[in-house]
Amino acid sequence: MQKHNPAGTRTIKTQVLIIGGGVTGTGVMRDLALRNITTILIDRKDLNAGASGSNHGLLHSGGRYVAQDLATAIECREEGEILKRVAANCIDDCGGMFVAVEGDDEEFAGGFADHCKAAGIRCEPLSVTQARIREPSLTEKIIAAFTVPDATIDPFRLTLENVSHAQQLTDSSYLPHMEVKGFDIVDGEIIATLVKDNRSGELLRIESEQVINASGTWAMKIARLAGCNEVNLLYSKGTLIISNSRMSKGVINRLRLPGDGDILVPGGTVSLLGTTSATIDDPDAISPTVDEVDRILAQGLTMVPSLADARLIRAFAGVRPLLMTSDNTGDGRKASRGFALFDHEKQNLRNFTTITGGKLTTYRLMAERVGDLVAKRLGSSAPCKTATEPLPSGPSVCWTEPGFSARDWYARQDPTDRILCECEMVPESSIDNILKEAPGCEAQMSLKAISLRSRVGKGSCQGAFCSIRVTSHLYDKGVYNSQYGLIHLRDFVKERFKGVRPVLWGPQVAQMELAEALHCDLMGLDQQATCMTKSEFDPNRVKEDL
């Protein structure tokens, strides 16, 4: 599969290259694998590094879009129904509710049931009492409430299962840290994609018959690298906050035009409240702010007053790729949530496809559209199977759901399987399974990569203790065999801090004080550079670090 060209750059060959390891790219990978087409999937960071790892995890019934965007609403409903059948592993079919509170637009609320009917979405009105029996945490000040078939979906498990299944079906592979830097185009054809391995710095050529750009928010940038200007995106930053306990049985949506802090979504043992929407110029280097957190919380309180006492453990921000159309004016909330497929043939490119926009909820349909086009281009008539073929689970791809690990550990009753992460009850064995065969597992896996594939660092201690324990375990296993292990530890706690920072008050400040004392006074991570020998320490990393 590999050869060295004279210039010394390594070349990798594959049938189809997919750029972007979010739900869409991994969905395409599996879609093509089910048509017996082999792919390489790359991401400049790792799976779900973009919007797919920083969303609400709401499997939309469509209710949120009925008033503004009927087509998207219908698409969400149809896809939601399919996913509940084929991706049941990843879904909590908890149901949802739309509620209006005193002060909200009554007319808007009044039209909701009819709008849902038009989109074919099941919707039942509830009395205030009924609504509060269903969701006791709701405010008394409700003026209207309706049920909808919302559900929640674990996007991490979803991508992991997609990749894992594709790898089982074909010789397809997933390569993390591979960043697209350019394309080698000859006579209307991409003959090679030029890629940099962000870990080693090595430059590579990936030669493929077809190239699929599924880089979501970054799809416009990548299309431009191939000389295609017709992909135009609006970047909409959204911030969410997480509480360390589950605040509601099902999804609670505010019944009004979308605004800040108007969806509360359970995720296993936690809840997510969001989201803000702000148009930004640069989708990179975003982080949640104190101001955004305060705004979301203030809005959320009007629906669910007990949020005032919730222990918030983290905030995070993502960027939605919204399609720019002639009639949207730069307001992220009004822009279409639909997706678009670009075959780039008008740009005279025969083997390049871009898919972007859309939602987590519609990822399967997006992948199907790409699959149809690319299969046809490759001369395959194999039909799409993802609407009927269930996603298989496995021992290396099931650890991301909050609460799963704890249930599993208790059920197995093996006291010698030590718990490394106490908040989320992650034992050694689940880490070992991930190291062995999780999609994208590597020889020297970073804590971040392990955390992405498990719940490590996601509980109320936010990695203060477990990061240190998991690091020791990795040293014990020989996975870390130099001081680089400590750099992985430092990178991990540094990264977690970004999300913790804006929600630090109350007991979390004490938690942070302890964490900092552990990381600095016990582990010496802040001064580690001074103790390292030159040869082991990569100066580039230090610079970026502080």
Next chain:
Amino acid sequence: MIREARPIKTQLAIIGTGLGGLAAGIFAKDMGINTAQIGHTGAITFTTGYFDLLGSLMDKQFADPWKGLAVLKKQLPKHPLANISQDDIHKALNLFNKNINKMGIGYCEPGNSNIQALLPSGVCKPTISVPLTMLAGVKAKESQAPTLIIDFKGLQGFSAIEFVTNLKSLWPSLKAERLPFPNMDSGQQIFAEVMAQALEVPNNRQRLADVIKPLLGNAEYLGLPAILGIHKPDLVHGHMEELLGIKVFEIPTMPPSVPGMRLRELFEQMFADNSFILIPQHKVEKIELNNDGAKLCFTDPFGDVEISSQATILATGRFLSGGLKAEQHGIFETLLNIPVTQPDGRDNWYQEKYFDPRGHKINQAGVEVDINFRPLNAKGEPINHRLFAAGTILAHQDWVRQRCGAGVSISTAYQAVKCAANILI
């Protein structure tokens, strides 16, 4: 029925049983002051066991903490350690060490320079005094002597391989081994505290030595996680050296840490005395200040208690111990609502980057005091001339980053007790 509060009368009340409170108690006792002390365990069981004076400032590390203090005085004139003479700091540290040595926990004498003490990560930390059970490790590293590091099956929070891997390039003759701990070898999780208790029994030390001995090879030193007994660590340590015939040292572990427990336990032994009342595992619920001193109220299983003191030292620590609390829109002192110097707005509490060498501003938040260690009100005047504060609750220090936890706690406790003594009758 009206319940009468049980009264306790004392010259000095110390609120808090962390390192600051412990030091204040020791100094008060040393001066023969009649004292009542109350507090929960606090941060003390988390410490590594090392006593830091001043290890670093921004990105500078100090080999000589006394020179460091001079730099501190110039750069951070409001730092509590910048307002105590080096002579007093020296006296405080020595008096503290002398007393705990007497009580059975040996620490090396604070010297002229920082010791590069070992951490479980294999990184070193600048500190002024280390427990005698840990001292040999510093020498072993300096001389790069052949050394065996051992950890135990089932013990979390200390990995010999991690320690050895990270130090190997500086100390090539290091080796790591993992052993089952005698009688606790089922593979299930075991805890440092339980192991330390087991090693207080001579027979268990013999058993442990028996399994270690065949592994020693040419090792001149043996390094272990900190598990060498809780009450008489120096005795346990000495016996292990005798049994093994080589130098033995401990390395700190993840909390709850045995060296911290030793300090906590020390309290209970030292204060069994009628001039000293210790009320552990309780918190003061209310405090009233008056011209003659203060009334401290709390409830124990037998009812309400009221302590009347002529002078009171507040050593309630920071967020982890409950001396300070952070709400969504501000930081507060929990007992008396003393004004807390703090950054302007929550967005300024923490830097954007976790390891920003400037440290997080929230760590410098705290209570302001005058030169007599009396907390100040919003107008900058002492709240009450009989109320003092000591320890990490004080503003303008960042003990985490500056490696000055014990230094701040012990030195300010010394000053506060001296100032309090001046007003006692």
